Amino acid sequence: xxxxxxxxxxxxxxxxxxxxxxxxxxxxxxxxxxxxxxxxxxxxxxxxxxxxxxxxxxxxxxxxxxxxxxxxxxxxxxxxxxxxxxxxxxxxxxxxxxxxxxxxxxxxxxxxxxxxxxxxxxxxxxxxxxxxxxxxxxxxxxxxxxxxxxxxxxxxxxxxxxxxxxxxxxxxxxxxxxxxxxxxxxxxxxxxxxxxxxxxxxxxxxxxxxxxxxxxxxxxxxxxxxxxxxxxx
Amino acid sequence: xxxxxxxxxxxxxxxxxxxxxxxxxxxxxxxxxxxxxxxxxxxxxxxxxxxxxxxxxxxxxxxxxxxxxxxxxxxxxxxxxxxxxxxxxxxxxxxxxxxxxxxxxxxxxxxxxxxxxxxxxxxxxxxxxxxxxxxxxxxxxxxxxxxxxxxxxxxxxxxxxxxxxxxxxxxxxxxxxxxxxxxxxxxxxxxxxxxxxxxxxxxxxxxxxxxxxxxxxxxxxxxxxxxxxxxxx
Amino acid sequence: xxxxxxxxxxxxxxxxxxxxxxxxxxxxxxxxxxxxxxxxxxxxxxxxxxxxxxxxxxxxxxxxxxxxxxxxxxxxxxxxxxxxxxxxxxxxxxxxxxxxxxxxxxxxxxxxxxxxxxxxxxxxxxxxxxxxxxxxxxxxxxxxxxxxxxxxxxxxxxxxxxxxxxxxxxxxxxxxxxxxxxxxxxxxxxxxxxxxxxxxxxxxxxxxxxxxxxxxxxxxxxxxxxxxxxxxx
Amino acid sequence: xxxxxxxxxxxxxxxxxxxxxxxxxxxxxxxxxxxxxxxxxxxxxxxxxxxxxxxxxxxxxxxxxxxxxxxxxxxxxxxxxxxxxxxxxxxxxxxxxxxxxxxxxxxxxxxxxxxxxxxxxxxxxxxxxxxxxxxxxxxxxxxxxxxxxxxxxxxxxxxxxxxxxxxxxxxxxxxxxxxxxxxxxxxxxxxxxxxxxxxxxxxxxxxxxxxxxxxxxxxxxxxxxxxxxxxxx
Numbered sequence: 001x002x003x004x005x006x007x008x009x010x011x012x013x014x015x016x017x018x019x020x021x022x023x024x025x026x027x028x029x030x031x032x033x034x035x036x037x038x039x040x041x042x043x044x045x046x047x048x049x050x051x052x053x054x055x056x057x058x059x060x061x062x063x064x065x066x067x068x069x070x071x072x073x074x075x076x077x078x079x080x081x082x083x084x085x086x087x088x089x090x091x092x093x094x095x096x097x098x099x100x101x102x103x104x105x106x107x108x109x110x111x112x113x114x115x116x117x118x119x120x121x122x123x124x125x126x127x128x129x130x131x132x133x134x135x136x137x138x139x140x141x142x143x144x145x146x147x148x149x150x151x152x153x154x155x156x157x158x159x160x161x162x163x164x165x166x167x168x169x170x171x172x173x174x175x176x177x178x179x180x181x182x183x184x185x186x187x188x189x190x191x192x193x194x195x196x197x198x199x200x201x202x203x204x205x206x207x208x209x210x211x212x213x214x215x216x217x218x219x220x221x222x223x224x225x226x227x228x229x230x231x232x233x
Numbered sequence: 234x235x236x237x238x239x240x241x242x243x244x245x246x247x248x249x250x251x252x253x254x255x256x257x258x259x260x261x262x263x264x265x266x267x268x269x270x271x272x273x274x275x276x277x278x279x280x281x282x283x284x285x286x287x288x289x290x291x292x293x294x295x296x297x298x299x300x301x302x303x304x305x306x307x308x309x310x311x312x313x314x315x316x317x318x319x320x321x322x323x324x325x326x327x328x329x330x331x332x333x334x335x336x337x338x339x340x341x342x343x344x345x346x347x348x349x350x351x352x353x354x355x356x357x358x359x360x361x362x363x364x365x366x367x368x369x370x371x372x373x374x375x376x377x378x379x380x381x382x383x384x385x386x387x388x389x390x391x392x393x394x395x396x397x398x399x400x401x402x403x404x405x406x407x408x409x410x411x412x413x414x415x416x417x418x419x420x421x422x423x424x425x426x427x428x429x430x431x432x433x434x435x436x437x438x439x440x441x442x443x444x445x446x447x448x449x450x451x452x453x454x455x456x457x458x459x460x461x462x463x464x465x466x
Numbered sequence: 467x468x469x470x471x472x473x474x475x476x477x478x479x480x481x482x483x484x485x486x487x488x489x490x491x492x493x494x495x496x497x498x499x500x501x502x503x504x505x506x507x508x509x510x511x512x513x514x515x516x517x518x519x520x521x522x523x524x525x526x527x528x529x530x531x532x533x534x535x536x537x538x539x540x541x542x543x544x545x546x547x548x549x550x551x552x553x554x555x556x557x558x559x560x561x562x563x564x565x566x567x568x569x570x571x572x573x574x575x576x577x578x579x580x581x582x583x584x585x586x587x588x589x590x591x592x593x594x595x596x597x598x599x600x601x602x603x604x605x606x607x608x609x610x611x612x613x614x615x616x617x618x619x620x621x622x623x624x625x626x627x628x629x630x631x632x633x634x635x636x637x638x639x640x641x642x643x644x645x646x647x648x649x650x651x652x653x654x655x656x657x658x659x660x661x662x663x664x665x666x667x668x669x670x671x672x673x674x675x676x677x678x679x680x681x682x683x684x685x686x687x688x689x690x691x692x693x694x695x696x697x698x699x
Numbered sequence: 700x701x702x703x704x705x706x707x708x709x710x711x712x713x714x715x716x717x718x719x720x721x722x723x724x725x726x727x728x729x730x731x732x733x734x735x736x737x738x739x740x741x742x743x744x745x746x747x748x749x750x751x752x753x754x755x756x757x758x759x760x761x762x763x764x765x766x767x768x769x770x771x772x773x774x775x776x777x778x779x780x781x782x783x784x785x786x787x788x789x790x791x792x793x794x795x796x797x798x799x800x801x802x803x804x805x806x807x808x809x810x811x812x813x814x815x816x817x818x819x820x821x822x823x824x825x826x827x828x829x830x831x832x833x834x835x836x837x838x839x840x841x842x843x844x845x846x847x848x849x850x851x852x853x854x855x856x857x858x859x860x861x862x863x864x865x866x867x868x869x870x871x872x873x874x875x876x877x878x879x880x881x882x883x884x885x886x887x888x889x890x891x892x893x894x895x896x897x898x899x900x901x902x903x904x905x906x907x908x909x910x911x912x913x914x915x916x917x918x919x920x921x922x923x924x925x926x927x928x929x930x931x932x
Contacts, residue, residue, distance in 0.1 A: 026427055027420070029352065048465030077456055077464045099352045101427070105434035108349040109442050116807040118872045119728065119798045136448040143452055172445050173351045187726070194725055194800070200438055201804030205899055209808050212871050215835040219842055223776055231776045232747030259660055260653070262585065281698030310689055310697045332585045334660070338667035341582040342675050369681040376685055405678050406584045433671055492893055493886070495818065514931030543922055543930045565818045567893070571900030574815040575908050602914040609918055638911050639817045666904055 008036045009059040012043035015182035020051040029099040031076040034182035046073035084148025094182030096189045102196035107169040120195045121220035130169040167192045241269045242292040245276035248415035253284040262332035264309040267415035279306035317381025327415030329422045332407045335429035340402040353428045354453035363402040400425045474502045475525040478509035481648035486517040495565040497542040500648035512539035550614025560648030562655045568662035573635040586661045587686035596635040633658045707735045708758040711742035714881035719750040728798040730775040733881035745772035783847025793881030795888045801895035806868040815901045819894045820919035829868040866891045
């Protein structure tokens with residue numbers, strides 16, 4: 001594989017394999033992409049290829065208008081959602097989509113995941129948003145492209161920043177997450193799944209459970225992400 | 234093992250071992266068969282043999298009237314359900330039966346699994362049917378044969394096609410799934426289990442959760458199975 | 467290890483290791499024994515020894531009056547429950563006790579596990595009994611011996627046979643299971659845990675779920691255990 | 700690594716790795732420390748370092764005033780909670796903190812874990828306490844130090860002894876556990892998680908489930924921890 005996109009393909013491949021290792025997908029129900037901003041292209045998993053047989057050289061390279069730049073296989077059926085987000089959010093480096101069970105259950109319940117504890121607040125300061133299902137004309141049109149529009153509209157309606165909230169649930173469908181690179185997007189998929197499971201259990205134990213109070217949200221977020229952050233190396 | 238059914242036995246063996254690898258069975262609570270339409274026979278797991286000791290040469294070959302064509306062991310106790318379905322649905326190539334926990338829980342609850350999301354709609358466009366438990370005379374008669382009748386009656390009553398809906402729950406019992414071959418039947422058992430778990434979780438989070446709307450069901454099913462499908466290679 | 471009880475110790479050791487392999491215990495929260503009727507002794511796990519370091523030669527041999535016949539370690543703290551059952555039920559060959567989570571949850575809920583499906587009916591024809599917690603004087607007296615009395619009283623009160631029902635829950639404590647040998651006792655612990663989980667899920671999906679009807683209970687039990695049984699080899 | 704704290708670092712390292720092996724953490728969401736009372740120092744995990752790359756020589760040594768004695772990395776962000784507890788409870792030897800899911804769910808529900816059965820009573824005789832979330836001024840002040848104050852206040856308010864109850868939940872956050880050494884602290888984290896899961900399941904099966912009665916609590920605790928204890932070797 002002598003390609004100028006070799007390292008991009010490898011980053012994308014490794015992130016897709018992590019999705020599988022972290023128990024976030026069964027069969028081929030998920031996909032991760034990674035972007036190369038300098039060359040204006042992104043790498044994505046080929047559609048329907050099992051993880052056991054996936055190889056770095058199977059990864060597809062496309063531009064933001066969904067033209068294939070390199071690769072012989074058909075890209076993920078969700079490709080147009082990825083390209084739409086890369087075009088609109090110029091500072092993200094990777095995107096992940098899964099059908100992980102707790103994330104999907106909240107999406108199917110059409111509920112935001114409430115911020116109940118510090119595991120959640122270590123990563124974001126708001127509920128995890130659930131976008132409503134799309135209108136029929138958006139579904140029947142350019143569906144995957146319009147999924148991207150739905151994500152942007154939800155962030156606009158709820159006044160959220162994609163730099164602070166790196167995850168969303170699409171109602172009746174499942175999660176999309178993103179980050180500075182593909183590995184961080186996958187990390188966010190795992191965090192979302194863990195937080196979604198804890199929130200589910202919390203409400204089973206106490207249906208009247210209260211959201212985390214503002215001072216604690218702020219404290220936990222700041223110690224990890226604030227300008228005086230002291231978490232990590 | 235020099236047998237004209239060598240490859241059929243191996244297909245059947247591999248599919249049974251997958252059942253185990255996919256965490257769909259404990260002990261011997263499940264069985265898979267594979268059919269050879271040209272020779273008018275099918276292969277099935279021997280009854281009560283643990284997966285750790287199962288070998289391809291243990292697989293039993295029978296005709297559609299349940300006569301043993303090859304094999305020294307007793308076939309699965311559910312054999313007559315398999316033969317009945319092969320006789321009546323001439324276009325299926327494999328059948329799987331498990332006691333997977335979420336599938337069985339819905340069967341024991343005697344509820345169809347509602348279509349709540351795209352994970353479900355990627356595979357079928359209706360609720361997953363749950364056949365009512367059999368009448369006493371059917372149970373006391375030729376039970377496993379009559380289980381096949383119960384399946385066909387349920388599909389007739391609900392106006393379903395076995396080519397579009399490749400799975401069913403038998404009330405108070407558990408799931409049967411089928412497909413073009415044994416591997417696809419096992420795949421459908423896993424999909425059913427995943428969808429059954431997600432639907433369970435969805436209702437725990439929101440007891441008023443709504444079914445997926447028609448436009449979205451159609452979109453997801455068509456992109457994977459329609460004449461302009463663009464999922465997979 | 468040259469001992470006349472070498473094979474008994476090995477049977478007991480293997481069964482204890484299975485408990486661990488089948489995910490029925492954490493740490494040392496469980497124990498299995500095996501009996502040698504000819505010599506009037508039984509073998510049991512030493513108390514509090516982790517499975518990672520347990521060896522066949524650590525197994526303790528006792529008579530039915532709890533005198534140590536062979537072995538240098540202290541036997542399981544539940545030993546007197548085992549000896550009591552061996553003394554009173556002369557046809558059983560092994561006993562297992564675990565703190566498996568779904569079994570314990572039903573015991574803590576002080577509820578019999580209802581017979582909801584064929585997975586249950588393949589093994590027994592009644593609900594799985596939950597004995598009430600013991601009276602204070604039985605607890606403060608010879609506790610583990612009295613646990614045996616509690617088990618026998620429960621079977622008498624509910625008119626159950628220990629040859630047909632090889633499992634019980636002790637209220638607020640957990641399960642005891644038995645069988646023709648130690649391996650069968652462990653098998654029954656796993657079956658109980660699986661059936662307890664399915665029953666829990668069934669009631670979550672449908673709180674009004676109905677017990678399996680009599681004809682189906684009889685059919686499934688007979689095909690596996692009746693005189694014309696056709697399950698297994 | 701030639702250091703006078705070599706064995707302390709190794710004890711701390713092994714305990715942190717156990718947290719991971721026992722499925723109590725994802726990513727870096729947890730930390731364990733071990734104390735050396737003779738030298739007046741403790742060892743703790745460096746902040747945000749993944750378990751796959753963690754090495755014994757990365758472990759940080761600090762005194763009880765949080766001064767780094769040895770180590771080049773930044774210690775766990777929760778370090779001040781550990782030092783506060785070591786200073787105030789002079790007889791403990793190790794502390795563990797996790798974000799295990801059932802423990803966190805009870806913490807997020809702000810509920811004590813009721814003592815429902817003998818699995819719980821084998822380890823402590825009271826409900827597992829859940830401290831209320833801190834007041835805003837404590838949160839905005841020296842947060843991790845104040846988490847220690849919150850723990851001590853909760854034990855004082857509920858009249859509990861840290862020698863008998865080696866675990867607590869911090870409301871909306873998660874569990875802290877301790878013990879005679881780091882391994883025992885980790886053991887207590889696992890016990891708490893198991894007991895928290897069983898209590899959750901118990902209430903799902905029977906919302907009216909009753910606490911274990913006093914005689915049984917006493918019996919089980921005494922046989923393992925009383926002066927005539929007969930559990931273990």
